Amino acid sequence: MDTEAQHTERDRSSETEERSRSARISGPGRSRWSWRRTGVLGGVCVLFLLLLSHFVLQPFLIPSRSMEPTLQVGDRILVNKLAYRFGDQPRRGDVVVFDGTGSFLQEVPEENPVTGLLHGTAAALGLAEPAETDFVKRVVGVGGDRVVCCDANGRLTVNGTPVEEWYVQLGDAPSKVPFDIVVPQGTLWVMGDHRSQSSDSRDHLGQPGGGVVPVEQVIGRADWIGWPFGRWSGVPETGAFEGVPAPAAGGHG
Template sequence: MFSAVMLAVLVTGLVRGFLLDVYFIPSESMEPLLTEGDRVLVTKLAASDVRRGDVVVFDGRGSFDPITDPRSLPERVLAGAGQWLGLAGNDTTYVKRVIGVGGDHVRCCSADGSLTVNGHTLREPYIHPGDDASTTSFDVVVPEGRLWLLGDHRSASTDSRSLLGAPGGGLIAEDRIIGRAFQLVWPLDRSGPIDRPSD
């Protein structure tokens, strides 16, 4: 019995470490698509195939968050257990939408208040109703190997715009991407696929 349990834990750990994982949504920054308390399935196989419009989970340490963790070891262990079980969020893991990839020129805002990517208006049907594309102006050329990320609920999101004056300028390294959110699994009455918008 004990060996079967250990095997199940090992297989689950391998799957969650390399293939799929469940992530808890800790804030309202991706509404209306994802709300606080939702759980999403993330494919880690897609971490190297990030496209404009993808909803991604990434490690924000060193960019969105400091690398040091001020919590004690028991606090970190308890928090880690809750995160592993999908019952709690992670203070250094974020979910945002990819707006610009390497080589893109991302700008806000055009005369009609829209974002533009490479001179073309970006159609954004996913933005939270009543929100502007951005109330912060920016004009960014995304270097290769970096990403420009925004939340769908622009008025409630800490994202690349919030770090314009910081080292790195709000750009997230591609190797910080954990995976792409592809399925909303909880709550059950809202479960369904998370589509990849076409370019």
């Protein structure tokens, strides 16, 4: 008997059986399970990101030039939703994101519920522009402050103290619209850094709410620029308001 030929036959038979078993294991059923598992894992990841965005840290896409040079069109900032959650209050100089309903917008734009849900989800992940009711501005005055523009040297003053606004877009005046306002308690006076391109508290002085934003409408503080990678950094803090005194009794500085 040719034992070598017999062994060769067995080897070939084993290889064929192994290939057949591998084909069964990696067949259509396993492929479907793999896709299903990938889909479930993807859904869990999206749910986690949505919860993180809702309660802790929300990406926010900058859609306009109103905060240049600090924030540029296309920047994705990370909004710290815990910044004012435990009793801390917005301070002068903070860059905040807020819901402008009732202050900057008197009527909420109507939209299709399904479209609104999809857009809201994409916006919460920083993949789409924010809702039309959301704004990003810099806090210039807090409750009780007297904010005036401009003094004899063309500077904005808070409680009688001139503020050197180095963060304002080069070439912009502090404001071409004169104003003199005492900020009501529990509200904020906010302005964009690119004053000639920003619709802010100045533009809503004659409307209900007087242009100020209730503190409870603040969504969070813009702390970081997360995208693009070339601009990855913290949002610069400013010492421009360090010399501003607390408002006098009655809110007049």
